[in-house]
């Protein structure tokens with residue numbers, strides 16, 4: 001910007017020149033009067049601008065910068081430019097701040113900004129859900145006054161601990177949180193809380209699962225090991241005893257085989273890469289095969305019937321459906337004392353198709369029903385083992401049905417019997433292919 005510094009000097013020079021001219025023409029006094037009048041005018045004009053500037057400074061706005069001319073005009077337009085720049089940087093700063101706050105609010109973790117003295121400076125809505133603190137209500141309050149658990153206070157005090165603290169949410173006791181502190185800025189800290197309830201559940205399930213498998217394998221392995229040791233120690237062993245021992249060892253080996261097979265089936269069903277086959281499954285024919293197998297398994301101890309009230313087929317994996325339906329039928333046989341009745345049904349239920357197995361067996365206490373599909377959940381462990389169970393059958397059924405968008409329903413009366421029903425949505429059912437039927 002060009003600064004016209006010479007303008008006021010030019011005004012003074014002109015005044016001096018005119019005054020000398022007046023002096024030459026009219027004498028000293030008029031010249032002095034003329035010079036004084038001009039200087040007074042200049043003084044008053046500067047005073048007016050100074051007032052305008054003082055008034056403007058009380059409420060400085062870019063659009064109210066006073067108008068002027070000469071040197072004042074330059075000063076005022078400089079001020080106007082400064083104000084515009086300041087307004088612009090203020091606007092971009094507040095939009096950056098707004099963007100940051102929006103981003104911080106959207107973070108799925110709880111975030112609390114703490115001062116050096118543990119006072120809350122800011123927190124996001126998730127921190128409110130996790131810790132019960134409120135950004136408006138609790139700003140400036142000390143976090144350790146609001147959350148009094150000794151472990152949490154010790155964690156806040158000991159800022160050097162890099163390990164996250166795992167604790168229960170003070171607001172929702174069924175939520176497990178992990179908290180971590182991150183130093184930043186001028187002795188400030190970020191407290192980040194994360195909901196690890198699901199992770200913890202998965203970890204517990206993994207631990208239980210490994211413990212269960214180890215337990216399931218240990219018993220048969222101990223029995224087989226025991227017989228082998230006995231046979232090695234015996235100097236002479238008659239053929240009948242030896243045969244008996246081999247038979248018992250074979251039973252235990254089969255038990256381990258069944259367990260490993262069921263585990264592999266479960267792992268295949270859970271594998272994300274294992275897409276469901278979309279085969280056209282002839283259910284009435286499949287049920288006929290299952291009835292024949294069930295007759296062999298029952299060995300004439302039960303009265304078995306099949307009621308295929310519909311000829312509809314299913315769209316899905318034939319081997320998976322066979323395994324699920326087979327598990328339900330074999331359970332009915334295993335948990336129904338000799339002389340009992342077992343019936344298999346294939347019927348319409350509105351738009352849905354239902355496969356149901358009813359038995360007149362021992363029945364199930366209602367307290368157990370919701371947990372039956374958990375892996376290794378059994379009501380009577382020894383009863384399950386005696387009948388060759390692995391504790392994984394209903395788990396497999398549940399997985400197969402979920403993959404087919406079907407639902408398992410269990411109704412039972414203790415001492416009277418149970419019904420296990422698998423209902424398939426309309427889009428999974430189809431009319432039979434007559435030529436293949």
Ligand code: ADP
Pocket residue numbers: 327331332335336359361362363364372373377378379380384385388389390391392393394395418
């Ligand atoms: P298991 O190999 O022990 O049979 P499942 O997962 O197939 O394992 O079944 C879990 C438990 O559910 C069984 O241990 C048994 O207690 C109970 N159960 C399953 N089906 C029946 C049934 N038809 N009648 C009574 N109890 C049943």
